[in-house]
Amino acid sequence: MRVGAVHTYCIHPGLPVATGTTTDLGVSSDVRGLSAQQLVSINHLVSTYGQTDDPVQAASVGWAVKAIVDRDTTLHSWGYSGDSLSEAIDYIMRRASPENSAAIQTRVEQYLTEAAAVRVPHVGGSLTLTTAADEPTEGTIVADVDPDASGVLRLENAVFADTGSAERNDVRAGVVYPISAPRPEGNDGRPYTVRASGTFTVRAAAVRLYSTPGQQESAGPADPQTFALATEDTSARPVQFRPRIETSARIENDRFIDDVTVSVDDGVWPRLADGSFVPLSATADLYRTGAFPAESDEVPSNLSPVARLTLATDPARGPGTYRVELADRLPGPGVYTAVWRISRDEQDPAVAPHLPRGYAWAERFASPSQTEQLAPTPPPHTPTPTVTPTTSAAPSASPTPTALAATGVASASAGGAAVGGIIAIVLGTGAAIVARRRPTRHP
Missing domain, CATH: 2.60.40 (Immunoglobulin-like)
Structure with missing residues (x-):
């Protein structure tokens, strides 16, 4: 039966087609005690095949719907006494439309098999x-x-x-x-x-029900049932970042001191739910060499660290510059270079998710800002003592002059002569030097 633009199908086997005013009762999942499986099967057939002007197809849907509602009544309401639906269809159709009887029988079997396979839907999820x-x-x-x-x-x-x-x-x-x-x-x-x-x-386990008072009821297609679902993360997702370090080192009082500036590539340092900054850990190995080493991406394999520096950022500050000082004095003279690194694997388990999978950052070995020399301590200066000349004792008084055997001159007079001779020699020598330095005159 057509109600407006909708093709509907009788659900009271044995009753004649209704005539008169028909009322649209809307979509219903409670129709004459039909089960959810019966309703979803009927809805599938009248929605998929029933909206047609093909009389053979429409007749096939009608027979299938009545068989789903009440097979026994469908078989026997018009005088057929057997138990075969195909024979019951032929019993009627060979008198009403014998040329279409076989086609209708075939389609009915197809439709019933298909309808039985339609699952009762679950609404929600x-x-x-x-x-x-x-x-x-x-x-x-x-x-x-x-x-x-x-x-x-x-x-x-x-x-x-x-x-x-x-x-x-x-x-x-x-x-x-x-x-x-x-x-x-x-x-x-x-x-x-x-x-x-x-x-x-x-698909709804329901039909759109039409009723003619005191007569036949019919089923039309029910629109699919619609439902909404929603969800959200069970726990919030941490913001990730890629931190890096810039450093400036020096040595004071035999201690290695490093000003470490921690920053992030994209400018956003992660925070915890309370607004505090995620604390980050960084580590530096300190190496010692006898001379200034060449800068390189990797630490030479023959070097082992002599000390380690550690940094933990302040949750109240986050990024910025932190001063890190080696607690112990350096082990001795040499060239020292620190190599800082940040690794996801070295973070607290609660912090690690804030760094990308496998994240590892490291300074170049022997970068100029990280390499300082501790020179040997010079030996203490010991001043050379000044020698004070010893004062000679005053000569004692000369004894009584003694007469020389050959001349009879007193010894004091002889001493004076000796002094005079020495002076003469000196003067003579000086005259000779002057003479050698005087230029030679040529005629």
């Missing part, structure tokens, strides 16, 4: 978001809904990894969809939450 264990920007979403349901998913603070879109159509039950959830734009570093919502439809 759940969405599940996951976060990768070591990569908070990655994860998945999956819908636990009826296998025949389909829907649309929308993401907040994430996109589907394969399309880059925050919305996806034709979402199916049990399909795992990878998502990408980088730090949202404008986020100040605090943890963030991915949210998902979806709208799903599934």
Whole structure:
């Protein structure tokens, strides 16, 4: 029967087609005590095949619907006494339309087999978001809904990894969809939450019921049932960053001192939920060589650290410059170079998720800002003592002059003569030197 633009099918086998005013009672899942399986089967047939102007197809749907509602009455209401639906159909159709009887029988069997395979739908379900264990920007979403349901998913603070879109159509039950959830734009570093919502439809275990008072009732197609689902991360996702270090070292009082500036590439230092900065740990190995080493990407394999420096950033400050001083004095003269590193593997377990998977940063070996020399301590200066000349004792008084044997001159007079001779020799020598330095005159 056609009600307006809708083809409807009788659900009271044995009753004649209704005439008169028909009332649309709307979609109903409670029709004459029919089970959910009967209703979903009928809805499938009248929706998929019943909206047709083909009389053979429409007659086939009508026979199948009546057989689903009440097979026994459908078989025997017009005088057929056997137990074969095909024979019952032929019993009627060979008199009404014998040329179409065989085609109708075949289609009815097909429709009944197909209708029996339609599952009773489950309305509702759940969405599940996951976060990768070591990569908070990655994860998945999956819908636990009826296998025949389909829907649309929308993401907040994430996109589907394969399309880059925050919305996806034709979402199916049990399909795992990878998502990408980088730090949202404008986020100040605090943890963030991915949210998902979806709208799903599934075939209804119901029919649109039409009634003619005191006469036949008929079933038309019921629209799919629609339901909404929503979920969000069970725990917020930490913001990730790529920290790095710049350093300036010096040696004072035999101690290695380093001013370490910690920063982040993209300018956002992660925060905890309370707004404090995530504390970062960094370590530096200190190496000693006999001369200034060549700068390189790797530490020479023949060197072993002689000391270690450690840094933990302040949750109240976050990035900035920190002074790190070696607690002990350096072991002796030499050239010292520190090599700082930041590694995800060396962070506190609560901090590690804030760094990308496998993140490791290290300074170049022997960078000029990190290489200082401790010179040997010179020996103490001992002044040379000044020698004080010894004062000679005054000569004693000369004894009584003694007469020389040959001349009879007193000894005092002889001493005077000796002095005079010495003076003469000296003067003579000086005259000779002057003479040698005087230029030679030529005629």
